[in-house]
Amino acid sequence: MPFVIATVALIGVLCVLDLLLTVGVIKRLREHTDLLSNGGRGRLSLGPGEQVGEFAVTTVDGERLAHDMIDTETVVAFFSPACGPCKEKLPRFVEYARTVPGGRGRVLAAVTADREDAAAAAPLLTALAPVARVLAGEEAEAVAEACRVQGFPVILKVNRSTDGRLLVMADQVDVDRPAVASV
Known part of the structure; x- marks a missing residue:
């Protein structure tokens, strides 16, 4: 019986770890999608609605x-x-x-x-x-x-x-x- 409990606990820990890694991958995919939508370059200057500084x-x-x-x-x-x-x-x-x-x-x-x-x-x-x-x-x-x-x-x-x-x-x-x- 202790062997079954240890196995179930190990599987539970692995599932939680897998869930955390999946959430991290999804977050990175969203960041990459934002970068790609900006031509792959990220923000290069002020964006729409932002105020230009004085010169x-x-x-x-x-x-x-x-x-x-x-x-x-x-x-x-x-x-x-x-x-x-x-x-x-x-x-x-x-x-x-x-x-x-x-x-x-x-x-x-x-x-x-x-x-x-x-x-x-x-x-x-x-x-x-x-x-x-x-x-x-x-x-x-x-x-x-x-x-x-x-x-x-x-x-x-x-x-x-x-x-x-x-x-x-x-x-x-x-x-x-x-x-x-x-x-």
Whole structure:
């Protein structure tokens, strides 16, 4: 009889252990599903509804631009010359930016590069200049920090809320479709 009790107790302990492991696996599967739904990258920047931080920068053309000067929907893109996906997405983004209502004034492109990558950033800056107000170097870093960018490429739509805050309206901008004005 003691042998049967020990066997039943061991089976009970194994079942509880199996249940705990199954719950752990389900939790990990949910985390992986969330990561995959974000393009496998996790969160790379602020999400929809989050407030953009303050910044005051100067574009490569010498135009002053500050957080409070953005007063309508604006596309804000972040690229890096060291980023392979950025180079792939750049031509599609340039075509997309040509279709943005309001033109170049409603598109902001930030090319972040340290001193070693500055020469590699030149082709990106040249491609973006006709369709966007372009930021480079520390100026680009300031806006990237305000949008909490943690990876590249990132393309956001920002706009003023009814209470005057600058918010991210979309963090998944489809550059394969022409831009349309928000209603």
